[in-house]
Amino acid sequence: MERLEHVRRGRQITIEVDGERVDCWEGETVATAMLTRHLRLSRDASRPRSVFCAIGVCFECAAEIDGTAGVRTCMTPAVAGMRVRTTSGGSARA
Numbered sequence: 822m823e824r825l826e827h828v829r830r831g832r833q834i835t836i837e838v839d840g841e842r843v844d845c846w847e848g849e850t851v852a853t854a855m856l857t858r859h860l861r862l863s864r865d866a867s868r869p870r871s872v873f874c875a876i877g878v879c880f881e882c883a884a885e886i887d888g889t890a891g892v893r894t895c896m897t898p899a900v901a902g903m904r905v906r907t908t909s910g911g912s913a914r915a
C-alpha cells in the first residue's frame with residue numbers, strides 16, 4: 822500500500838510498533854501506518870495476519886496498544902508516542 826502524495830494530511834507523528842519507529846500522520850489509523858511500512862500483525866509468527874475488513878468487524882488487525890490487548894488497529898487513530906505490540910511473534914514484513 823502506498824500513500825498518495827497529493828492528499829492533505831495532519832501533522833507528522835511517530836508511533837512505535839514492536840520497538841520499530843513508524844512515521845505516520847495524525848488522523849490516519851494505526852493499521853494504515855503499519856501497512857505503509859509493510860508491517861503485518863502476527864498472532865502466530867508462522868502465519869502473519871493483516872487487515873481484512875478494515876471496518877472493525879473481523880478483529881484480524883487486533884494488537885496491543887499502550888498496554889491494552891485486542892485493540893482493532895483499523896479503527897484506532899495513530900497518536901504521537903503510541904506503542905503498538907503485535908500479540909505474538911512480533912511484526913512480520915509483508
Ligand code: FES
Binds near residue numbers: 882895
Ligand atoms: S481489519 Fe477487521 S477489524 Fe480491523
